[in-house]
Amino acid sequence: MVHALDEIRRVLVPAGVLIDLRPLEARWPVEVASGTSTVEVGRLTDLPVAIADDEAATRAMQEAEMRGWFIREREEFFSYVYSWDTPSEMKEFMEDEWEGFEKLEESVYQSAQSAWAVANADARVQVRVKMLITRWKKSN
C-alpha cells in the first residue's frame, strides 16, 4: 500500500490532491425504516479480515504522512445506507457480496424480520455504512 501511495504521488502534479474515500468497520447498524420512523434492530459483526484491511489502510496513510509525501487537509466521517425491500434480500446480498467481511448474525436477522413484519407497508430494511473521506495535498 505504501508503495502504491508513492506511485500516486509520482503521477500527481505539485500540490495535487489525493482523495481517500473508504468504508470504516464500525459494526454497521441494521435498521428498519419507513416514511415515519427508523428503528435500529441490531448491528453487523465485523470480521477479522475487514478489520485488518482497515488498519492496514490507516497505517499506510500514516506512513505516507510521516514520510512527508502528503499533508492532510480535511477529513470527515459520514454514513449512507444500503437498503432492500425485505430482510431476506438483505441477507442474500450479504452472503453474496460481503461474505468474509461482514456477518449478519441470525439473531439480528430475526430481529429485522420481526420489526419489518409489523412496520408500515413501505418499510425497508437497511444497513448504515460508516464512511471516511480525507483530502490530502501532495507536499513538494
Add this chain to the structure above:
Amino acid sequence: MTLQRDPQHLERKALLRFADFRDKRVLEVGCGEGRLTWLYADSAHHVTAFDPDLDALRVARTDRPVRLESRVALTGASARHLPFPHEKFDIAILAWSL
C-alpha cells in the same frame, strides 16, 4: 434484488465537497465497475480510471454512459506500478481501494 445504494447520494455530495473536479485531470485508483466514476466524471476534464480486476473493467466499459466515452478512459493496471508519466494528474481518488 431491490438494492438501493445511497439513495440520498451522500457519497457523491461528499466527493464534490472535497474536490473541485472542474477542468481537472483525474486518476481513479481501483475504479471497479465504475460506480463512483460516473458520479463525478461529468465535472472533470478527463478521467483515467484503472483496476486490476479485468472482469470489473468489462462491466465498467459496458456501463459507461455514452456521454462519457471520450472523457473517461478505463484501463487495467495495478497501483504498484502506474503506467503513467510523472505529474500527469491534478487529482487522484482512492475509491474504496486503499
